[in-house]
Amino acid sequence: MERIREAFESALAARVPGHGVALERPKSGDLGDLAFPCFRVAKALGKSPVQLAAELASQITLEGADLLAAGPYLNLKLHPETRAKEVLGGLLASKPYGSGASNGQKIIVEYSSPNIAKLFTIGHLRSTMIGHSLVQVHRYLGFDVVRLNHLGDWGTQFGTLIAAYKRWAEAVNPELNRDFEWADPAPENRRTPLFRLFQLYVRFHAEEEKDPAMRDEARDWFRRLEKGDAEARRLWTWFREISLKEFLRIYDRLGVGFDTFVEGEAFYEDKLADTVKALEAKHLLQEGERGARIVDLEDVGISTPCMVVKADGGSVYATRDLATGIYRRDHYQYDKCIYVIGAEQILHMQQVFAVLKKLDPGWFTEGKVIHAPFGLISLPDGKMSTRKGNVIFLEDVLDEAVTRVLAIIEEKNPDLPRKAEVAEMLGIGAVIFFNALNDRVKPFTFTWDRVIALDGDTGPYVQYAHARICSVLRKAGAEWMAKAAPGLHDSKETATVPYAPWEVPTELKGLEAPEAQALLFELAGLPSAIRVAREQLMATAIARQLLVIARSFSSFYTNCPILIADNPPEVREARLALCVATARALRQGLFLLGIQAPEEM
């Protein structure tokens, strides 16, 4: 397809020298494979776009394609056989479809970043999976990616945790290995020390409302932690361990990996003083209200100053993020650093980026550090609050999705082997796909039926198309199935599904039907969807394109029989090749989102 595009571009450039010839993808494959909108050039030449399109259509000829003037557009439409050959050639070649060669650029992605001693909520899924898909897309396009989890493992909440633990757990349940008498029993799927730690946290906040003196108790423990008190330190380390253990289990379930968990908030504690010194050296710090030290940002259009040192001399969130920015500059020498953090922190990120830029304008240039915000998830009755305990836990959502899928399997395909494993892929796939499908920055209200929808525009719909293809290929013979079966790969460590290269069959008769041509056209759209995903810093375009491909396949499947006896061998082979190519595109596309594609379901 790239060859065709270049030939078309140079033919156009020869006819209208000196003008840019930006090509577009037509809305539908009926119109053609590539479109040249004539508006701009026509204006420059003083012609009507309709006239120019007609002229160009009669002047240019390209082998294997028709050039059609459609009003002000000049469309290049490949002949059915050429279209098949171009698209399938791209999909079955040795270079993964739409991927890029290694480009030597290093991208840092910070995402997920949960707070220690809290459970994953549905909100964490957003940061985690948006980040994961950004990682996958960048890797796929040839970037070198570093995955950072900026754990919330420091701050006054640890004072709270330690105080709560001392009050209600140490004497009666020091290992946190059984339920508390005063609390509701832990649900079956969360009978873990982490959950009990979370219960302590919630209880402390509830009682603190009535007894404000408890706040001093928490503050005191945090002070001891900061000073390196052995007891506080021991508990902190332990809390961090039991949290991380649970986090890793969930990341495994989601197929998400990180390069380090070390560089969380605590990691930067001993780097804060130097950060303040660096700001002093640049004379950026001013005296603010009540003696706090701030960086004024009026000159860059931010009316709220960035507070770096509190009146009592303590550090704040921004101090840590500044230290983080400096450390990453020195340690990673990256080309771009993407922060996947909630939209409610837009101002905060702007402030941090602005201060970093003042600190080192040579390094922190435009676009060097990027905030990829995502919208808040709320409940029908309001905002989620971990402290108040009215939250939707991620694992509950995943478990419920898997349960619903299992019920459908029992109904539709009770003899399916490895039901539990498949249900896990489909249920989690549904939740992840829903997240990917929707715009990153738009907030939404959680309802079970929305997030765990299983038909229509959903992950399982795409997975179903893939499973049906595999079913056809199995029936066609082991050698066909093998072409859609990837080699072994670690879902956490690669973005590319390894398929064996395969020469396109030379005869591609049998793909002239409009449904087959439409499917080819949509398959051709996947690479640009991947590029758009990178530009927009969200996988939505990929998810949408996968739906369109799956839908086109379903239509092709119902209208163009593949294995029936009266198909001539070359028709059968061409249609099977299209099936193989579609299966590969679907599985690879889903993989970029972090979703697996079962071969049966």
Place this chain on the structure above:
RNA sequence: GCGCUCGUAGCUCAGCUGGAUAGAGCAUCAGGCUUCGAACCUGAGGGUCGGGAGUUCGAAUCUCUCCGGGCGCACCA
């Protein structure tokens, strides 16, 4: 009050840097399994793109303004 963000079909949402007749899914209605998986397919109805003004050959898209939601606005993270 200031800033950011969103407002598209009954509901949930696409619509990429302005460009072809504004598209999907859900829901509703009407069809389709003796043939490769009906978790599917085919079709129908349903839209003042929040209101107004402007820029342009052309605006859902850009600008301004108003209305309405969400978020944020220094000693929490």
